[in-house]
Amino acid sequence: MKKFAIICGGYSSEFEISLKSADTILNNFPQEYEPFLVEVTRESWTAVYNGGRYAVNPWDLSFKTGSEEIKADAAIIYIHGNPGENGKIQAFLEMRNIPFVNSGGLASHLSFDKWYCNQFLRNFGIKVAKSLFLRSVNQFTDQQIIDELGLPCFVKPSDSGSSFGISKVNTMDALRPALEKAFAEGKSVVIESFLKGTEVTCGVYGTSTGIKALPLTEIVSDNEFFDYEAKYLGQSKEITPARVSGTIKETVQEVSKEIYQLLNLHSIARIDFMVVDGIPYVIEVNTTPGFSPASLVPQMLAYEGIKIRDFWREIIKFELNY
Numbered sequence: 001m002k003k004f005a006i007i008c009g010g011y012s013s014e015f016e017i018s019l020k021s022a023d024t025i026l027n028n029f030p031q032e033y034e035p036f037l038v039e040v041t042r043e044s045w046t047a048v049y050n051g052g053r054y055a056v057n058p059w060d061l062s063f064k065t066g067s068e069e070i071k072a073d074a075a076i077i078y079i080h081g082n083p084g085e086n087g088k089i090q091a092f093l094e095m096r097n098i099p100f101v102n103s104g105g106l107a108s109h110l111s112f113d114k115w116y117c118n119q120f121l122r123n124f125g126i127k128v129a130k131s132l133f134l135r136s137v138n139q140f141t142d143q144q145i146i147d148e149l150g151l152p153c154f155v156k157p158s159d160s161g162s163s164f165g166i167s168k169v170n171t172m173d174a175l176r177p178a179l180e181k182a183f184a185e186g187k188s189v190v191i192e193s194f195l196k197g198t199e200v201t202c203g204v205y206g207t208s209t210g211i212k213a214l215p216l217t218e219i220v221s222d223n224e225f226f227d228y229e230a231k232y233l234g235q236s237k238e239i240t241p242a243r244v245s246g247t248i249k250e251t252v253q254e255v256s257k258e259i260y261q262l263l264n265l266h267s268i269a270r271i272d273f274m275v276v277d278g279i280p281y282v283i284e285v286n287t288t289p290g291f292s293p294a295s296l297v298p299q300m301l302a303y304e305g306i307k308i309r310d311f312w313r314e315i316i317k318f319e320l321n322y
Contacts, residue, residue, distance in 0.1 A: 012081025157186030
């Protein structure tokens, strides 16, 4: 029986969300494999196994429970943010020749950075919002930003996978605090022009019969945008299937599949869009989308009638041939 380390936790503000996602995967894992959690912090890697907690050797994902040594055959990396979603652990496992189902180190790192990812996709004709990239708070004056992008606009940490640090800016006075808030979460920041439309998201994953696109979910936030509170504290309406035409649905799903191929993604990804006048604009690509019971991908699977256990079975068999 192959042993799977579900790697979770991490260094970002979404540590607890990662644990919830990992618990959902653990509790719905295909029976023919033996899964266990590996919690990662800056201080340690710890296996949660049969009611005990044990120090993990990251070099081969092994640990000892007294006289018995347990060693993972493969991994599922489910850290939202650093050092999982940004590809660091993927690159480490690649170097150690330890199999995993996720997108590789390069694809994960590129997808993780909002600005670089969107500029990459734009070169292939994918529609994205107009934007500015900043490495310091004072790189542009407030007036330069507004002249270029207008108001309202969105300020986001570019190199952070979390929902923290994002602001919708409606006035010039709010711009500087928004930049400081974003730089508190990341080393670089992207400012994007406002797109007025319908927000939808699409889950995509690789299978033996090709890339499968799940039903679209429409996001209607009770807040000004789909922030942390809207995403995780129930302050939004998530409507599956999205209330869009069949043409828009097919367009978004086809663009999602194209992006999945362009970025050389693996396993599950979720791609967020704003549909403006029938045209989908990419907001961001998530290679480690939330997987708690309330998260979007499990909602899509439920609507499609796909059990979570069967979903991961299909991914593992396709990605690893186990």
